[in-house]
Amino acid sequence: MILTEYLKCPICSSPFVLSGDEKSLVCGRGHNFDLARQGYVNLCGGSMGKLYEQKELFQARRNVYEAGFFRGVEEAAGALLKELFPGNGAVVVEAGCGEGSFLSRMERDNPGNRYIGLDISKNAVRMAARGNPRISWLVADICKIPIKDGCIDCIIDMLTPANYTEFNRILKPGAYIMKIIPGDSYLRELRRNLGLGRYENKGVDSFFSGQFELLDRRQITYVFDCEPSISEDIYVMTPMSEKREEESLRKRVDSVTMDLTLMVGKVRK
Ligand SMILES: C[S@@+](CC[C@H](N)C(=O)[O-])C[C@H]1O[C@@H](n2cnc3c(N)ncnc32)[C@H](O)[C@@H]1O
Ligand SMILES: [Zn+2]
Secondary structure (H helix, E strand, O other), rough: OOOHEEEEOOOOOOOOOEEEOOOEEEEOOOEEEHHHHHHHHEEOOOOOOHHHHHHHHHHHHHHHHHOOOOOHHHHHHHOOOOOOOOOOOOOEEEEOOOHHHHHHHHHEEEEEOOEEEOOOOOHHHHHHHHOOOOOOEEEOOOOOEEEEEOEEEEEEEEEOOOHHHHHHHHHEEEEEEEEEEEOOOOOOHHHOOOOOOOOOHHHHHHHHHHHHHEEEEEEEEEEEEEOOOHHHHHHOOOOOOOOHHOHHOOOOOEEEEEEEEEEEEEEOO
C-alpha cells in the first residue's frame, strides 16, 4: 500500500499520481517509478553500495527483534505514539527503517495512524514490505526524502543517521520527532569482547536539542538474557567496526545490555 498523496518525484519534485494500470507512480513531468511486486517503491534510483545491501545483516536484525531484545524500546515508543496522537490519524515516518520490525510494531500497536517506512537499502525494504503490507515502504535516501513539505506528524529516527534539514522540511509546524540513540552501555558485553570502548553520544544529544524543542528524554536500560545464537545475531546486525568480521572475537554470551536513550522533540514554530 503506497500513500501516493504524500510523495513527490525525487527527480523534479512534482506530485505523483498512480498510473492507469496501478503498476507505477508517475509525476507531472512523466518520470515513472514501478511499484515492486512485494509492495514497495524504489524512489532512490541506485544503491548505496554493499554496506547497506547485506541481507545477512538484516536477517540477523529480524531474528534479534523476534527474540525480544528490543521489546522494551518498542513498548516505550508505542506508548508514546499513543500519548502524542490519542485521536489517531497521524502520518508517521520512520527514517532508516531497516527490515521494518520496529515500524511494524508501531503500526500493530497504533493501527489508526498511517505509516511510511524508508531506507536506502533495497534488500531491507523488500523484507519490510513482505512483513507488513499496511505500511508504505520506500527505498529512499534521508538526504533527499521524496515526501512533500510540511505534511508529516511524526518522524522516528532509531539508531540511524539523521538529516535535520530534510526532517524539518517534511514535518508539519509543531510536529514531533522521536530519536533513539545508543547509551554508553549499549551492547557492553559484545563491545568488550571486540575490544571496543563504550558508545559516545554527547554530540548527537546536544545537536538534537539544538534543532528541536526537547519534550522528553528517557533512558531504556535492561539486561537481556539470550540464547547464544541470538548474541551471534547481535554481533552480525550492528556495524561495530570492521572487527565484526573477526569471528574469533565474537564470543557468544548469554546476556546482553540494552541501553538506549529516547528523545522526543517538537518542531519549533
Ligand atoms: C542500524 S540500522 C537501524 C534500522 C531500524 N531503524 C532499527 O532500529 O531496527 C540503520 C539503517 O539506516 C539505513 N540508512 C543509512 N543511511 C541511510 C540514508 N542515507 N538514507 C536512508 N537510510 C539509511 C541503513 O540502510 C540501515 O537500515
Ligand atoms: Zn518527476
